[in-house]
Amino acid sequence: MKIDATVRRRRDLMSQVIRCYTHDELFPGLTLLPLKMVPKSSSSCTTFSEREKVRSRILPILGVDPDGNQEEPEEILLDIRRFLKPKRNEGPLLTISAESCDGCPDGQVLVTDSCRGCEAESCRTVCPRGAVSIVNGKSFIDQEACISCGLCIRACRFTAIVKLEKPCRKVCPTNALSQDEQGIMHIDEKKCIACGACYNSCPFGAVTPVSELRYVIDILQSQRKVSAVIAPSCVGQYPGTMGQLITALKRLGFACVYDVALGADMIAAAEAEEWKEAEEEGSLLLSSCCPAYQNYLSQRLIELQPSVSHSPSPMVALAGQLKERDPECAVVFIGPCIAKKDEARKTDCVDYVLTFEELGALLVASAIDVQELEETVGFDMVPSPEARGFAISGGVLKALSRMQKEGFPLEHGITVEGFSFETIRTLKQAVMDETSFIELMACEGGCINGPGISCTSKITKRKLLADIAQGDETVSVGQKRA
Amino acid sequence: MIHLEICSGTACYVMGGGALLLLAEELPADLAGQVLVTGSPCLELCRNPLGDRKAPFVKINGRIHSSATVESVIEALREARDED
Numbered sequence: 001m002k003i004d005a006t007v008r009r010r011r012d013l014m015s016q017v018i019r020c021y022t023h024d025e026l027f028p029g030l031t032l033l034p035l036k037m038v039p040k041s042s043s044s045c046t047t048f049s050e051r052e053k054v055r056s057r058i059l060p061i062l063g064v065d066p067d068g069n070q071e072e073p074e075e076i077l078l079d080i081r082r083f084l085k086p087k088r089n090e091g092p093l094l095t096i097s098a099e100s101c102d103g104c105p106d107g108q109v110l111v112t113d114s115c116r117g118c119e120a121e122s123c124r125t126v127c128p129r130g131a132v133s134i135v136n137g138k139s140f141i142d143q144e145a146c147i148s149c150g151l152c153i154r155a156c157r158f159t160a161i162v163k164l165e166k167p168c169r170k171v172c173p174t175n176a177l178s179q180d181e182q183g184i185m186h187i188d189e190k191k192c193i194a195c196g197a198c199y200n201s202c203p204f205g206a207v208t209p210v211s212e213l214r215y216v217i218d219i220l221q222s223q224r225k226v227s228a229v230i231a232p233s234c235v236g237q238y239p240g241t242m243g244q245l246i247t248a249l250k251r252l253g254f255a256c257v258y259d260v261a262l263g264a265d266m267i268a269a270a271e272a273e274e275w276k277e278a279e280e281e282g283s284l285l286l287s288s289c290c291p292a293y294q295n296y297l298s299q300r301l302i303e304l305q306p307s308v309s310h311s312p313s314p315m316v317a318l319a320g321q322l323k324e325r326d327p328e329c330a331v332v333f334i335g336p337c338i339a340k341k342d343e344a345r346k347t348d349c350v351d352y353v354l355t356f357e358e359l360g361a362l363l364v365a366s367a368i369d370v371q372e373l374e375e376t377v378g379f380d381m382v383p384s385p386e387a388r389g390f391a392i393s394g395g396v397l398k399a400l401s402r403m404q405k406e407g408f409p410l411e412h413g414i415t416v417e418g419f420s421f422e423t424i425r426t427l428k429q430a431v432m433d434e435t436s437f438i439e440l441m442a443c444e445g446g447c448i449n450g451p452g453i454s455c456t457s458k459i460t461k462r463k464l465l466a467d468i469a470q471g472d473e474t475v476s477v478g479q480k481r482a
Numbered sequence: 483m484i485h486l487e488i489c490s491g492t493a494c495y496v497m498g499g500g501a502l503l504l505l506a507e508e509l510p511a512d513l514a515g516q517v518l519v520t521g522s523p524c525l526e527l528c529r530n531p532l533g534d535r536k537a538p539f540v541k542i543n544g545r546i547h548s549s550a551t552v553e554s555v556i557e558a559l560r561e562a563r564d565e566d
């Protein structure tokens with residue numbers, strides 16, 4: 001993920017909205033934000049529509065689904081308190097701001113200026129519909145006749161023909177996005193697997209998750225004890241050290257901070273055992289930790305669902321134990337994932353979910369500078385190094401492999417990332433061939449590359465691998481691994 | 483030697499300053515070996531979030547650059563080199 005101007009703008013807005021909320025300046029604070037962020041320009045029409053975009057994007061940051069209300073964003077902001085629901089939104093996880101959506105073209109095949117009008121005319125000859133003709137010495141595609149098959153694109157030796165695609169639709173693995181008559185996109189909640197791919201794809205910043213930040217701020221200010229369970233991929237997502245990040249979370253009001261890798265430690269042995277059984281039976285086991293992939297299976301590959309491991313995800317395993325110990329405490333998961341918001345709704349052990357990006361905005365809004373803080377010495381409990389490796393694609397497989405006896409056919413375990421045509425084929429084939437375990441990761445590269453990260457995964461991967469290697473050493477020098 | 487200071491205060495870091503820290507190893511050949519890259523505590527430029535200049539901030543030989551990206555910083559580094 002690249003932190004481009006769109007990403008910077010949305011983070012800036014997020015932290016300013018949160019600042020208004022924590023400082024109890026919703027009104028008139030929120031109504032002034034769009035005016036300050038979009039200074040008057042020469043064209044009052046653009047100024048108006050640019051401000052309207054900002055307004056529509058303020059709402060989901062406060063957990064308000066703009067589509068769930070009849071009123072215009074401006075009206076809502078004037079009376080925002082009335083729209084802030086006391087309970088977490090059960091509506092969509094991601095929304096598209098109709099004001100911001102460009103309604104960009106989709107599916108059209110066009111000849112660009114690079115066309116040389118060559119003698120071969122391969123585009124024209126290859127077209128099965130006769131849609132390509134030569135007009136004024138250059139190729140021309142009749143849009144009525146064109147079926148967007150793309151044959152001419154491949155035939156052109158100047159790459160002069162392009163297919164226009166909506167970036168959001170292109171990345172959506174389940175075709176959950178559709179357009180209305182104006183070309184404005186909408187997300188079909190029933191088809192959405194919450195993978196979050198569209199979030200970072202839109203260069204207009206129109207896609208926004210409906211955030212739970214506000215609820216988290218509320219419980220942090222309440223009397224309730226709140227525990228943070230943070231994903232191991234947090235390494236390198238903020239400045240400073242792990243110990244300083246823990247201090248920062250305590251400053252925000254979290255009573256305890258746990259590494260989700262502890263949950264991975266809780267389930268790894270059982271999942272390794274399941275793999276062993278699958279291998280013996282000649283069946284297949286699929287990992288259960290990626291919620292976006294679980295959603296995908298339940299929609300598109302129902303036949304594979306019985307193969308999913310019975311182990312809960314590390315988040316649920318750990319949160320469940322925390323709730324068991326103290327049923328009164330609230331648990332907030334903080335990670336790189338949007339689909340975890342969906343998973344959390346389906347269990348009762350995780351109260352809220354924040355992304356790393358949202359936590360970043362909260363830290364900035366609270367004027368907490370992580371690298372200036374003193375260190376809290378480590379987590380309350382320390383997970384094993386390989387459990388932290390779950391965050392990097394291949395890590396689950398590695399951890400489970402280590403638990404198998406000598407001579408176990410480890411090559412029967414594989415990792416599958418993303419939802420490309422090839423990955424899905426691999427999955428379907430795995431049922432038939434010798435594969436006995438598949439680690440499923442919706443995000444390429446694993447959780448470290450999730451849609452809700454705050455800093456590049458490159459830094460996280462490097463630091464995490466270094467940490468794991470170091471941890472491995474201390475474990476092998478010290479006591480034996482559990 | 484050109485001095486590139488990358489603000490690693492939280493505001494700058496999450497606005498893309500974190501990724502800028504990789505610049506030390508990703509410098510193009512014509513700049514490699516000529517730039518001293520250091521992190522810096524909050525430069526206190528983030529305190530005015532509604533100002534024109536936005537995080538992430540970097541300093542190149544003491545001169546402040548805002549909304550810094552890998553590309554814009556490389557560009558500014560070349561300028562600083564050519565000024566010398």
Ligand code: FES
Nearest residue numbers: 489491494527528
């Ligand atoms: S964080 Fe960079 S100026 Fe404050």
